[in-house]
Amino acid sequence: MTASRDAEPASGTARAAQVRRLFSEIAPRYDLLNHVLSLNIDRRWRRRAVSELGWERDPAGSYLDVCAGTFDLALEVTAQPGFPGRVVAADFAFPMLARGMPKIEAAPVQAVCGDAQQLPFASNSFAGATVGFGVRNLSEPLAGFREVHRVLQPGARFVVLEFTVPPGRLMRWAYLLYFNHILPRVGRLVSGHPWAYTYLPKSVEGFPGPDALAGMLRRAGFASARWFLLTGGIAAIHVATKAARD
Numbered sequence: 406m407t408a409s410r411d412a413e414p415a416s417g418t419a420r421a422a423q424v425r426r427l428f429s430e431i432a433p434r435y436d437l438l439n440h441v442l443s444l445n446i447d448r449r450w451r452r453r454a455v456s457e458l459g460w461e462r463d464p465a466g467s468y469l470d471v472c473a474g475t476f477d478l479a480l481e482v483t484a485q486p487g488f489p490g491r492v493v494a495a496d497f498a499f500p501m502l503a504r505g506m507p508k509i510e511a512a513p514v515q516a517v518c519g520d521a522q523q524l525p526f527a528s529n530s531f532a533g534a535t536v537g538f539g540v541r542n543l544s545e546p547l548a549g550f551r552e553v554h555r556v557l558q559p560g561a562r563f564v565v566l567e568f569t570v571p572p573g574r575l576m577r578w579a580y581l582l583y584f585n586h587i588l589p590r591v592g593r594l595v596s597g598h599p600w601a602y603t604y605l606p607k608s609v610e611g612f613p614g615p616d617a618l619a620g621m622l623r624r625a626g627f628a629s630a631r632w633f634l635l636t637g638g639i640a641a642i643h644v645a646t647k648a649a650r651d
């Protein structure tokens with residue numbers, strides 16, 4: 406049994422290493438579990454997120470997807486009718502990228518193995534950026550937001566799709582029941598990983614709510630950050646914009 410299978414994520418650098426290892430270990434089952442455990446709603450959420458990117462302002466531009474995993478969000482961008490640009494998709498868990506590679510063979514998606522908190526890209530180089538279910542996994546989300554802000558061109562948007570805890574009592578009760586009791590069991594059964602799908606609900610519950618996350622995006626340098634909830638508050642989309650001129 407490996408070290409990452411023995412314990413749940415800690416903090417700081419140790420957490421980053423464990424998160425990388427966790428996703429490396431569940432990569433072979435990630436896509437299947439993603440769609441099954443979300444009852445396929447994740448596809449709709451990704452489409453909604455991409456509709457906020459505003460790629461039409463610079464259709465031929467380069468777009469960035471951080472914490473790209475197996476490329477589902479990057480591919481949602483390139484699947485937009487009339488999108489002639491390209492997407493650079495970065496993730497620090499190589500097995501996740503490797504697993505998704507067959508999906509991007511015919512798509513203008515370039516995979517890069519890199520850390521969202523130290524992006525290997527020049528400043529002001531992307532026309533927009535996305536992240537799906539990734540920021541919750543960062544050891545320092547603020548550092549990740551600052552990096553995305555740095556590599557975006559003035560006026561560009563950053564769209565963040567992330568789980569959140571529903572505000573309504575009934576929905577929250579059903580959600581916590583599903584997240585804390587059903588999801589970990591199914592996840593453990595299918596992935597064979599003893600705690601990856603226990604980590605998921607814990608990471609959501611311990612993560613800042615939508616208002617706090619919007620504040621963090623502003624602290625990272627974004628001129629504005631708005632948000633809205635999806636599916637009764639199970640997930641949220643934040644749309645942050647870099648100032649037209651820095």
Ligand SMILES: C[S@@+](CC[C@H](N)C(=O)[O-])C[C@H]1O[C@@H](n2cnc3c(N)ncnc32)[C@H](O)[C@@H]1O
Binds near residue numbers: 471478520
């Ligand atoms: C839940 S998956 C999401 C994958 C994909 N965006 C999606 O929508 O399915 C989270 C991904 O974030 C990646 N990740 C976590 N921390 C990271 C970091 N510091 N730098 C780059 N990738 C990171 C993990 O390796 C994993 O592939």
